[in-house]
Amino acid sequence: MNTYSVNTQILRVNPEIPEPEIISRASRVLLEGGLVAFPTETVYGLGANALDESAVNRIFAAKQRPFYDPLIVHIAEKRDITLAATDIPELAYMLAEKFWPGPLTLVLKRHGRVAPSVSAGLGTVAVRMPNHPIPLDLIRAAGVPVAAPSANLFTRPSPTSAQHVLDDLGGRVDIILDGGLCLIGLESTVLDLTSDTPTILRPGGTPAEALRETLPELVIAGSHVASENRESKPSPGMMLKHYSPKAKFLLFSGGGENAIAQVQQIAIQLIGQGKKIGLLVTNEEFDQFSGMEAEIEVLGSGTNLAVIGQTLFSRMRALDKKGVEFILMRSLPREGLGLAIGDRLFKAAEQRIIDLDLPINFSDLLSSE
């Protein structure tokens, strides 16, 4: 089957009370091996029947995703965890009780019936129950667990609207269920329960602080959270270039009271060199940047990380559409959702973070790859 030439249908769905006839149509497409994109509370997902190997393979082809990066299996009832996983520890049920439906993905031992490519050949499987009526109704109607990565092209920011999905996957997905904007805007927290100590492989919509109440021994993987880190390997997908806008993303940290003035200086120099620049700013920063010859996208109040999480990917995409060459942004506090936001920014910047407390080499900024 040619994945690249399907006729993509966009169907509007009521996100609170999904129309049964639309859900039933989409569920038939899933059962026939097709791809259906749908909103969740985190980001839009690109779904296929998790028990159908060739359908799952179409996900990888449509997204241009490498086969070694495993997918999340979505279920609609807590008890259906047994459809995807086996040898499930009591802790998983406790966490499901507390956090599902919601933005928490549990990595468990894989059940043999799940298509092997879902797990990229690993013996484990990631499972979550989304907190959104559209996927819940869809999974129930299909009667099978649904494998779904974020519905973006590999390395692009995750989609938080049906338009984003269409921009990336138009002609590669059979149906896009348009249920409006995603509430959280950041992907789920991926928590590995197969290692000795429960480990966050990807910070996300469920804050580490909330998990620590149940799991005091919780570990966070990844070199970028070194202060909280112990020896542990991140998710396969965490080692890749990810969430990148097309523009070169410059993330600034430190600088204290002078930080905004310093970022302004750098912006002015880039503009002076004829570069087209974009700024991602908080409400509080907006006035100080508003006179500049730059494309500006406002994220929301710096004191409300939930709103920043909601808008971040969509504002990155907006700046890309405007064709900027550089995106400048100041880093945010890393508490609560700030850990997930910081992780996505770190990846967007492809690990290039500019410490304003150190001397800045401007030509390095321009040339760094």
Ligand code: TXA
């Ligand atoms: O919020 C979300 O999680 C969204 C929505 C659609 O549910 N999905 C999502 O999927 O973000 P994706 O494929 O873009 O990210 C899944 C992450 C990747 O970092 C992947 O490496 C990790 O989960 N993952 C999946 N299965 C895993 C496994 N068996 N072991 C370790 N990590 C796994």
Ligand code: MG
């Ligand atoms: Mg993704």
